[in-house]
Structure formats: structure tokens, C-alpha cells
Amino acid sequence: MTYCVAMRLDAGLMFASDTRTNAGVDHIASHGKMHIFEVPGQRLIVLLSAGNLATTQSVVSLLRQRLGRDAVNLHNVATLYDAAQLVGSTLKEVVARDASEQQSQGVDFGANFIVGGQIQGEAPRLFHVYPQGNFIEASGDTPYLQIGESKYGKPIIDRVIRPDTPLAEAAKCTLISFDSTIRSNLSVGLPIDMLIYNAGSFAPAKPHRVDGDDPYFNKLRKGWSEGLRRVFARLPDADWFD
Amino acid sequence: MTYCVAMRLDAGLMFASDTRTNAGVDHIASHGKMHIFEVPGQRLIVLLSAGNLATTQSVVSLLRQRLGRDAVNLHNVATLYDAAQLVGSTLKEVVARDASEQQSQGVDFGANFIVGGQIQGEAPRLFHVYPQGNFIEASGDTPYLQIGESKYGKPIIDRVIRPDTPLAEAAKCTLISFDSTIRSNLSVGLPIDMLIYNAGSFAPAKPHRVDGDDPYFNKLRKGWSEGLRRVFARLPDADWFD
Numbered sequence: 385m386t387y388c389v390a391m392r393l394d395a396g397l398m399f400a401s402d403t404r405t406n407a408g409v410d411h412i413a414s415h416g417k418m419h420i421f422e423v424p425g426q427r428l429i430v431l432l433s434a435g436n437l438a439t440t441q442s443v444v445s446l447l448r449q450r451l452g453r454d455a456v457n458l459h460n461v462a463t464l465y466d467a468a469q470l471v472g473s474t475l476k477e478v479v480a481r482d483a484s485e486q487q488s489q490g491v492d493f494g495a496n497f498i499v500g501g502q503i504q505g506e507a508p509r510l511f512h513v514y515p516q517g518n519f520i521e522a523s524g525d526t527p528y529l530q531i532g533e534s535k536y537g538k539p540i541i542d543r544v545i546r547p548d549t550p551l552a553e554a555a556k557c558t559l560i561s562f563d564s565t566i567r568s569n570l571s572v573g574l575p576i577d578m579l580i581y582n583a584g585s586f587a588p589a590k591p592h593r594v595d596g597d598d599p600y601f602n603k604l605r606k607g608w609s610e611g612l613r614r615v616f617a618r619l620p621d622a623d624w625f626d
Numbered sequence: 627m628t629y630c631v632a633m634r635l636d637a638g639l640m641f642a643s644d645t646r647t648n649a650g651v652d653h654i655a656s657h658g659k660m661h662i663f664e665v666p667g668q669r670l671i672v673l674l675s676a677g678n679l680a681t682t683q684s685v686v687s688l689l690r691q692r693l694g695r696d697a698v699n700l701h702n703v704a705t706l707y708d709a710a711q712l713v714g715s716t717l718k719e720v721v722a723r724d725a726s727e728q729q730s731q732g733v734d735f736g737a738n739f740i741v742g743g744q745i746q747g748e749a750p751r752l753f754h755v756y757p758q759g760n761f762i763e764a765s766g767d768t769p770y771l772q773i774g775e776s777k778y779g780k781p782i783i784d785r786v787i788r789p790d791t792p793l794a795e796a797a798k799c800t801l802i803s804f805d806s807t808i809r810s811n812l813s814v815g816l817p818i819d820m821l822i823y824n825a826g827s828f829a830p831a832k833p834h835r836v837d838g839d840d841p842y843f844n845k846l847r848k849g850w851s852e853g854l855r856r857v858f859a860r861l862p863d864a865d866w867f868d
Contacts, residue, residue: 535777539806543851544858554861560858564781591867600864609785611857616786616802617696619849621794622842624820624834 385571386417386532389561390431390498391554392510392522392546396583397500398554402532402562403433404573418577419444421451421458421501424588428501428581429467434532435495435515442478443471443495464509467523470519479515496531501581508583511581523570536568537561551580556604559594563605576601627813628659628774629673631803632740633796634752635763636789638825639742640796643674644774646815660819661686663700664742666830670743671700671709677737677757679714684720685713685737707763710741714759719785721757738773739799743823748823776784778810779803793822798846799835801810805847818843 388401401417417440419431431447433440447470462465475495483493494515500522502508510522512529522529527547530538537560537575555578562564575595575606581587594601630643643659651714659682675682675687689712692699703709717737725735736757742749742764752764764771769789772780779802787801797820807814817837818866823829836843 532775534809535775536781538810539778539781540858542784542810543854544821555866556632556863558627559864562791565714568777568780568784580866592864600866601863604861607861608857611860612782612785614856615850616782616799616855618853619846620799620842622801622834624797624842 385569386434387526387534387537387562387572388417388434388531389496389537389541389558390430390432390500390522391528391558392500392512393527393545393549393551393554393585395431395506395508395551396585397502398551398558399430399432399498399500399579399581400555400558400562402566403575404571405437406571409570414575414580414624416577418591419578420579420589420591421447422589423459425586427459427503428586428589429464429503430579431471432498432531432590433495434489434497435538436493437476438482439475439493439495440497442482443474445499446474446478447471462502462503463506464499464503464511467501467503468511468513468519468521471497471499472513472519474542475513475515476517490491498529498531502583502586504586508581529566533565533569533572533624536565539546540564544550545555551582553581559601559604563608569606627811628676629776629779629804629814630633630659630676630740630773631779631783631800632672632674632742632752632764632858633770633787633791633800634750634826635740635769635787635791636797637697637792637793638827639672639750639752639823640793640798640800641672641674641740641742641821641823642800643819644808645813645817645819646768647677647679648813651812656815656817658819660821660833662831662833663689663819664831669701669745670828670831671706671741671745671832672743672821672823673713674773675737676739677736678702678733681717681720681735681737682739684724685741687715688716688720689713704745704749705743706741706743706753709743709745710753710755710761710763713739713823714755714761715743717757718759722835740771740773744825744828746828750823775807775811775814780848781840782806793824797822801843801846802850805850819840
């Protein structure tokens with residue numbers, strides 16, 4: 385499996401993805417799931433992917449080799465809505481090509497994508513593209529999207545994230561959400577790729593990779609774990625069962 | 627859906643289950659999912675159920691109406707292992723009866739049960755009975771079992787529960803686990819049924835129902851939420867994105 389989160393906040397966008405892929409427990413590998421398409425000064429589009437690795441890699445490869453070649457590509461679509469639609473149609477194209485009825489043998493060829501970024505003329509936007517190729521957009525009511533093993537790490541995000549949360553705090557919350565997920569689920573693993581984008585900056589993307597030696601991440605894990613235990617220990621026990 | 631947790635600790639057993647059942651979002655009702663079979667002084671067997679409500683109700687009804695009537699029933703099985711096996715075989719019987727091939731129309735007739743308790747001559751034991759009727763037992767390495775919507779509330783249990791955790795603390799952790807689940811998932815809802823059993827006591831079971839007005843639960847939710855935010859606020863931000 386996979387765990388990816390993205391947030392569309394007042395201050396900008398935050399993206400994070402783990403790197404573990406597995407086909408059964410004896411075929412585990414690391415593959416980046418964050419894919420950046422950018423024209424600095426003009427547009428940034430970030431894809432996070434979850435699902436069948438053959439499908440997600442094909443979708444990203446096709447999107448990349450069509451840049452500057454096809455009439456419509458991620459470097460010239462006018463809006464992020466159009467970018468989400470292009471990812472969705474490419475996803476449908478790949479699944480239709482690979483999942484022939486005779487040979488699919490029960491394999492799930494599906495994939496989910498998060499597509500976010502900013503194109504000149506628009507505010508930052510964020511979409512979730514479903515395996516069927518259709519998509520939804522994050523809004524002020526729900527400023528974040530998750531794909532993959534999303535449940536373990538959802539409660540902390542629900543408690544902390546509001547549209548006005550600063551980006552650095554969003555990154556902190558996201559790393560805690562990953563920590564909870566990694567502790568409880570083997571199929572999500574380090575390193576984590578993170579990217580912060582300040583709204584309107586159109587600056588070159590500088591993703592940061594967080595591995596097991598990362599001093600900040602380790603301090604955060606330890607501080608969070610100890611803090612939780614402290615809060616837990618101070619809360620009173622019930623008197624129902626005396 | 628449903629959320630149920632049970633723990634087998636050195637001090638005894640802890641059981642908890644929510645009460646929400648739903649078939650689609652417009653058919654929501656409350657049904658207890660904790661079913662107690664006891665002979666005070668001699669045995670206590672607790673079932674927690676998740677899955678198809680027709681199946682789980684039928685299994686419990688059959689187990690109950692066979693008490694004192696069938697040669698083998700929950701009031702006379704010699705071990706908790708035998709109790710788990712009886713629940714499993716009754717589950718298979720009900721599914722085989724109801725899920726006829728012509729009329730099942732894609733409905734999932736499956737159900738999961740947690741079966742725990744103590745029978746004179748044994749230590750307390752705890753089992754998870756799968757929809758297939760087979761089962762696993764909780765051990766010192768993994769002293770808890772969950773069924774239903776288990777992922778949201780798993781991280782806090784993984785962080786806190788050890789075999790030597792006292793029962794009152796286990797109940798506190800369980801309520802926090804429910805709080806996280808209820809906040810993030812509509813299909814799990816109050817009230818929560820809880821039962822604590824002190825190892826070797828064979829005392830009459832006194833379950834406690836926690837509803838939305840429960841002062842302790844509300845204090846716990848508030849204290850936990852505020853404590854988490856405090857810990858979160860005190861942790862430093864990363865300096866990667868300056």
C-alpha cells in the first residue's frame with residue numbers, strides 16, 4: 385500500500401508521500417510516489433500516486449513524454465481542473481490498455497492520484513482523481529485529501545488542520561500522521577517525500593526527503609510519543625468499575 | 627460498520643463495542659453488539675459482533691436458545707477454545723442457511739466475532755472468530771483484538787497497551803480510541819458498551835453504557851483533545867522550507 389496526504393491551505397500547498405511499494409510481503413521496494421511537473425514562474429503541478437505500480441508509472445511516463453509533443457499536456461493546460469482531467473483520462477487509457485479481460489487474472493489495475501498545484505491566473509487547487517478517472521476538489525470545508533492507507537493517520541489531521549493552519553505546522557501534523565500510520569501498518573514505510581509550496585510564489589519546487597536518520601523527524605516522533613503518554617497518564621480513570 | 631475492541635491483560639479482560647448499525651446512510655439504528663453468557667462463579671463468555679446484522683443476531687439467538695437444550699452449548703463447553711469453535715460453527719451454519727446462491731444478490735452475509743472470557747480451570751482467554759468460522763487467539767505479544775472500523779483507533783492502542791496495563795487504564799485508552807474513530811468515521815456511533823472483568827473473579831458481569839451525556843467520557847474527550855493540541859503546539863516546526 386501507500387500513504388499520501390496533500391493540503392490546500394490559505395498559505396499554500398503541502399504534499400507528502402511515503403515510498404514503500406509491495407506486491408505481497410516478499411516483494412517490497414522503494415519507489416517515489418511524488419511527481420513534479422513545473423515551469424518556474426508559470427506553473428507547478430504535483431502528482432501523488434497510490435495503487436497498481438505498473439499503472440501509476442505508466443500514467444506518469446505518458447504524461448511526461450507527451451510534454452511539448454501533444455497538443456494538450458501538463459505544461460500547457462490552462463487550469464488545474466484541466467490538469468486533473470488529463471491525469472484522469474491518461475489513467476483510463478492505461479487501465480483500458482493493460483487490463484484486458486482475458487489476462488487480468490483478478491489483478492486490480494486501479495490507481496488513485498492526488499493532483500495539486502498552481503497555474504498562473506488561478507489560486508492553488510487540489511484534486512483527488514479516482515480509479516474511474518473522475519475527480520473531486522478540496523475545499524475550505526475539507527482542506528486536505530488522502531490516498532492509500534489513510535485511516536490510521538486521519539484523526540490527528542481532523543483535530544489540527546484548518547484552512548488557516550501555517551504550512552510549517554501542516555508539515556509537522558503530516559509527519560505525525562505518517563508516524564501513526566507507519567507504527568500501525570507495515571505496508572507504509574520511510575522515506576517520506578515532502579513538498580511545501582507558498583501560494584503565488586511559482587518558485588522552483590524543492591522537495592525534501594525524510595528518512596529514518598532525519599534528526600527533526602526523530603525528535604518529533606519522540607516528542608509526540610512522550611507527549612501523548614504524558615497527556616494520557618494525567619487523564620483520570622473512570623470510577624465505573626470499582 | 628462497527629467498532630469493537632477487547633483486551634486480554636494480566637489483570638483481566640476489557641470489552642468495548644459501539645452500537646451503530648447501518649444499511650446505507652438512510653437506515654441507521656442502534657443495536658447492542660455485546661452479548662454476555664454467564665454462570666456467575668463458574669464462567670463468563672462475552673461476544674462482540676461486527677458485520678451483517680441478520681447474521682450476527684441469528685448467531686447470538688441460536689447460541690442462546692440452545693443453552694440447556696443442546697448437548698454442547700456455551701454454558702457447558704469445557705474451554706474458551708471450545709466456545710470460540712462453537713461460535714464459529716454456528717456462524718458457518720447461519721451463513722450457509724441464509725446465503726443461498728440464487729438470492730444473495732451481492733449482499734455480504736459475513737460477520738466477525740470477538741469471543742472472550744474465563745471458564746473455571748483456565749486463565750482468561752480472547753479469540754477473534756473470522757467470517758469463515760476459524761479463529762485466532764490473543765497472546766502476550768498482541769494483547770488486544772479489534773473488529774470493524776479498527777484503523778482510526780489503532781495507533782493510540784499500539785502506543786499505550788502492554789500486558790501489564792491496569793484495567794482502568796485500558797478502559798481509558800479504549801474510550802480515546804473510540805473518540806478518534808467516532809470523530810473520523812460516521813458509521814461508528816455512541817453509545818459505547820463497556821465491560822471490565824477481573825481475572826479469576828467469576829463475578830456477575832456489570833456492563834457500563836457510555837452515552838453522549840456521560841460526564842467522564844466528555845471530560846476525557848475534552849482533556850485528550852486539548853492535551854494533544856498542547857503537545858502539538860509545543861513541538862518545533864521543521865526548518866526545511868525556509
